Amino acid sequence: MNLSKWLMLVLMFAIGNMHAALKVTVVKKDENAFPIAISPFKLIGNKSQDKDISKIIHDNLERSGRFDALIPAAVVDKIDAKYWKEKNIEALVTGSIVQESDDIYRLSVNLFDVYSHTQLFTRSTRVHASGFRKIAHQLSDYIYEALLGENGSFNTLLTYITVKENAKGVKQYSLNISDSDAMNAKSRIRLDSPILSPAWSPEHKYKNKKIAYVSFQNGRSEVFIWYPFLRKKIEKLPRFDGIASSPSWHPNGKSLVLTLSRKGNKDIYSYDLTNKKLTRLTLHKDIDTEASYSPDGKSLVFTSNRSGQAQIYIKNLENGHINRASFTGRYNANAVFSPDGKHLALVHRVDNDYRIAMLNIESKELSMMSNGTLDDSPYFSPNGDMIIFSSHRGGKGLLSVVSVEGNRSYELSAYDAEVRAPNWSSSLEN
């Protein structure tokens, strides 16, 4: 393997809002990354001048590790295929933004295949001044799909927890949301007690998206639901006499599973948001927790120490059978299904280290995905191409993102805070 290709490429994409925005660092790219040029957009009209989206598209493609992207110094007006071939560029994106009225713009984009001399797609659409980031992410998905034949995961959202100490040494916890490129970050829930396990609800419509999370704001762990895009009160879910934790959504978005401790016994319950009905899904005197649905909603993966050590189990919700899924090692926990339902990403103990591994459910084959010491909270990108998880570098918590083939990775870190507990939303519609 060519080590020079593994050069640390430090790309400072995101500084912006120092409170919440994360820095993106591309660690490892595909050796056969697709060479592409994204021309600066031609900007017409006074208010168009700061609307160029070529950098957002460039950063998206570059971050995926599957592209070697560059932005030429000047706007590419006429496409000279021979020139780009000599530069070993295989595809070229050009575009323009024309101001039509005060807040409305005409956006045109072309994707050109240098070798076949064909236009792969062209698109012209009207965009409101507030919609440029979103359209840039959509276009990044189109380009990704047109050139690689796979779905992109750019038009999506992240949620994560940041922790930093204030001047008095008190830890401040924030629940944050951002676009998939860590830009547009907002932290609206800030507490001086721990927040854990935020999880996006599965709806594709922006406004309907919810986040379930665990908070200690009342002195003990409880599960809450936050509506980040609606003026709606934060909702607290029921609990018994012990912990309430580890929320995860049903794929239909109408119910979720959580861990509730009742009389000291920690089991998995589902909670129906419509009729407010709790259904107990496991019953065992040992710990059952970290439940997560399969993409078809027909089974549930969870962690249990019923064998005497933490291992992964899958409950078939149609016939009620529970089968152990992890057999390698003495500690396997916090598993989530891949979007195709065939794999689990989980935390696996190797010697004294806790690393992310991927388990093929059918063959039971386990592949290591990380080499940290305290990695946690794995979650798949919506296209199943990457796994995001909590990791550490230099003793500080950050988010790491690795491709399932292990040939690409990038990190999301905060200048002055720990970052942890990532969760990646499904793709967005309007």
Next chain:
Amino acid sequence: MKTKIIVILPLIAILSACSTTDNLDTNTVIIEDRGTGEVDAIAYGQETFEWKGGEQVANIDAMPTKERESVVAALKANGGKLVLYFDYDTADISSQANQEIMKHIAFMQDNPKIRLRLEGHADERGTREYNLALGENRALSVKQLLGFGDRIEVVSYGEEKPQSSENDKNRRVEFIYK
């Protein structure tokens, strides 16, 4: 607002109806049991909590603060420990911790109005959610040995509140008399 919980147990009719404790925004919570009939005994005698409603700790007259502080100071002066430590990934009580718990039993007998909050903790190894469950089991193990169920409140912080950079010092249960 008090919330009613109706429990429907097709397999094991241990409970019929009960109320919880909490100021929930929800109204009625119906429970259906689909645990696959694994009829293990429910662990750690915490039964009393479910039926009380309101506070977890019984509404007994609290011990005056000054008096409490002086008896707790005396307990410590006699070598009583307010933190017990645990081995990796277990809630089992060591024989040493067991001896400490005996002292606390005597102490709670001598001071019938004192109440206790047991805080369960884990070290940073393993996942946060699993550690939250493990921390609760540690506190519940201590509580079960102590007895005095209605005077003891259990809270788990998992790995969220380490007291040391050493893992051995973080796998612990803290005794907070109140």
